[in-house]
Amino acid sequence: MHLMSAAVPLPDPLSVTVRAPAKINLYLGVGRVRPDGFHPLETLFQAVSLYDDVTVTSADEWSVSTVAEGPQVDLSGVPDDEDNIAIRAGKALVAHHGVDRAAAIEIAKGIPVAGGMAGGSADAAATMVALDRLWNLETSDDDLLAIAATLGSDVPFALVGGTAHGTGRGEVVTPVEDNGTWWWVVVFDEVGLSTASVYAAFDLGEYAVDDIAIDPARFQILRRGEAGATMAVLVRNDLEDAAFDLRQDLERKAEAILQCGASAVLLSGSGPTLLGAATDAVDARDIAARLAERGFDRVTVVNGPVAGAHVVEYE
Incomplete structure (x- = not known):
């Protein structure tokens, strides 16, 4: 490594x-x-x-x-x-x-x-x-x-x-192994959401399931580097319902991201940041522009995967 x-x-x-x-x-x-x-x-x-x-x-x-x-x-x-x-x-x-x-x-x-x-x-x-x-x-x-x-x-x-x-x-x-370049439209939120509160809501709502193992098909998608429609098959977040229970506005934002052209929408970790999946850089910028037209003013475009922590300067 x-x-x-x-x-x-x-x-x-x-x-x-x-x-x-x-x-x-x-x-x-x-x-x-x-x-x-x-x-x-x-x-x-x-x-x-x-x-x-x-x-x-x-x-x-x-x-x-x-x-x-x-x-x-x-x-x-x-x-x-x-x-x-x-x-x-x-x-x-x-x-x-x-x-x-x-x-x-x-x-x-x-x-x-x-x-x-x-x-x-x-x-x-x-x-x-x-x-x-x-x-x-x-x-x-x-x-x-x-x-x-x-x-x-x-x-x-x-x-x-x-x-x-x-x-x-x-x-x-x-x-x-990940042979793709994945493009995401990141929709930030003005108010943070604590990880502890989301897990508490997850437990209270009894959202846990017995089978949390990753399907081998998801690893195959990464190896093949397939973007676009396959993103809806790849993504899953078991904390999403709990986060949406705490913040109903996040569910409405997720629907808006899909309406603006994202092939899938994903809560980032415990939230509240939301991610819209795009086919490529052009598609991502187009989705971001549509979101801006609808009043979303904290939006950016990112891609992955990128390197972990690394030195960029020393003197």
């Missing part, structure tokens, strides 16, 4: 910037809640071209600051202290190595907060990759993934990127 380069060690840079992508769940099968409070998951992750950039520099104490990159990002719920997952990721990495270091972390956030696209997980993954390079820690892939799994179910995938099969709580990630 080679999350980090195994090249000849480089001198310590003064700062490192790492880019990490948003994720969507092409498929999200959710089982009944376990005694430990978690739900068993079967999921197909895909990393898409919406990013957070994380820059780290060595410092005497830990700090984090965040700036919004776009109107889809509301920072009001983002902690600026040690509750921020980026600092927790940095501390977990240095604890693993038994070193006493700290860093200033700057996040340029393009992934919406509480939008079901794992922006916090992206920040955690980016922080670990950035600090590993900043301090030449040479953390192994297996160790990075193990640390990531302690931080959150989506953090390992933010390291891996591409398209992957997730099991367990979603933290056990296996890359899958």
Whole structure:
């Protein structure tokens, strides 16, 4: 997998910037809640071209600051202290190595907060990759993934990127062959939706089913790289009904996305972000334009799969 380069060690840079992508769940099968409070998951992750950039520099104490990159990002719920997952990721990495270091972390956030696209997980993954390079820690892939799994179910995938099969709580990630370029129209929402509230509604509504396994036909669609009408066959999200129970307006928005030409519509993770499937880039832009005409003002076009957290600049 080679999350980090195994090249000849480089001198310590003064700062490192790492880019990490948003994720969507092409498929999200959710089982009944376990005694430990978690739900068993079967999921197909895909990393898409919406990013957070994380820059780290060595410092005497830990700090984090965040700036919004776009109107889809509301920072009001983002902690600026040690509750921020980026600092927790940095501390977990240095604890693993038994070193006493700290860093200033700057996040340029393009992934919406509480939008079901794992922006916090992206920040955690980016922080670990950035600090590993900043301090030449040479953390192994297996160790990075193990640390990531302690931080959150989506953090390992933010390291891996591409398209992957997730099991367990979603933290056990296996890359899958994906020969397509998939285009999505992303419809952001002004109000976030907490993952905990959606899972609570899922349990209350008794939406769990016994069979959450991914049909082999879905893997075949990815291998063949089939876009268009096959997207309706590929996508599934068992949290959708629970999210729509909490937010009836999301169901109306989903219907509007279909009316504007999307071949399928998908709730991103636990929501509230919605995704419309498009055949190609031109089709995606056309759908986005139709949505804009209907008053949707927080819309963008992305594609996937893209790479996981990776260094884009150091100095």
